[in-house]
Amino acid sequence: MKKSLGAKTLAYPTPVWVVGSYDAAGKANAMTAAWAGICCSAPPCLAVSIRKERHSYAAIMARRAFTVSIAGQSQVAQADYMGMVSGAVADKFAVAGLTPVRSELVDAPYVAEFPVAIECRLVQTLDLGGHTQFVGEIVDVKAEESVLGADGHVDLSLLQPLIYAPGASLYYGVGPVVAKGFNVGRAYMD
C-alpha cells in the first residue's frame, strides 16, 4: 500500500552537476544543480534548471554557454559548497581550491580537478516558474583517463559520481553493477 507524500520534487536518483559560467565581470563561477538531466540524443543535449535570482542565471543568458563538471565522491564537500554560496559574494573556485579551465569550445569554464567536464552551447531556455531550464547542446565531453574503463567508456566504479536524494537531502555513492542495459530485459521477450 502506497502512502501519499504530496506534490513535491521527490524523484530518484538526481545528479550532482556543477554548472560553470563566466559572470559579467569575467569571473569564473560554478554552482551545483540537482534539477538536471540529459534531454535529447540528436543533437546531444542536457538540461539544468536554475532560479532567476542565482548569479549563474544572468551569466549563462549573456554568454549563451555553460559547462557541467562532475565531481567524484571524495569531492563532495566542494560540490556541496558550490550549491550553498552565491558567486555574487564569493570566488567559489578560489575558496574551494579548484581551478577554472577556460573551454576552447564554449565561453565558459569547467573544473580542472573534477574527473568529467561537459561543454555546452545554450540552445533553449524554458521558464517553468521558480526555475528556468537551460538546455545545452553538448559540444564535447572530456574525462580523465583514470575514470575510463578498458572499453573506453566512463566507468562509474572509477568515477564514483555523487547521487543526490531530495527529501532526505543526502548524497549517496554509486553501488555495484546490477545488470547490462538493453539486455537483462530479454528475459521477458520471446
Added chain:
Amino acid sequence: MKKSLGAKTLAYPTPVWVVGSYDAAGKANAMTAAWAGICCSAPPCLAVSIRKERHSYAAIMARRAFTVSIAGQSQVAQADYMGMVSGAVADKFAVAGLTPVRSELVDAPYVAEFPVAIECRLVQTLDLGGHTQFVGEIVDVKAEESVLGADGHVDLSLLQPLIYAPGASLYYGVGPVVAKGFNVGRAYMD
C-alpha cells in the same frame, strides 16, 4: 589530463524512470526513460524526453498526463524490458507481470509493484530534435512504507533505485550515504 570523448550524451548519473500512459485504445502502457530529471521546485515539475515515434508520445500528448514509476534493483529486468519493446506491439504490463493502477489524479496508470509512483499533469512540451521533452507538474508522489526511513523521507538504501550509465549502458545500484547535503560544504564557509 582529460581526454575528449566527443559530442555525446555522456553524463552521470541518469535515472531509470518508467513512464506510464494510456494509449488511444485505453490500454495501459509504460516505457523506460533515462533522459529525464526534476526541473522545477515551484511548481514541482519533472521532465522526461521521448522520441516522436514512440508509442507513449501520442498517448501523453492526447491525455496530457503521465506517471513515473521507480523500480527497485530487484526489478531491473522488468524496467529494462519496458525500454526495449513498443507498447504498440505488446502489452508490456502483462508480459512483465506488472499491474497498472489507474491514477485518481491524472489520466495515466502507474506500476503497482514499483515502490515509488509520481503522478504528473503535462504542462509543457519542448521539441529538441530527436526527442521531445515532456514537462509534468507533479501532483502527488506515492511511496511504499517499506522504502520510507524513520524520518518519513524515502530512504535510497531501502528503495535501491537503479542508476543508468550511458556509454557503457550498465545499470548500477546505489551505494552508501556519503554526506549530508547543504551541510558538508560548510567546511569551506567562514
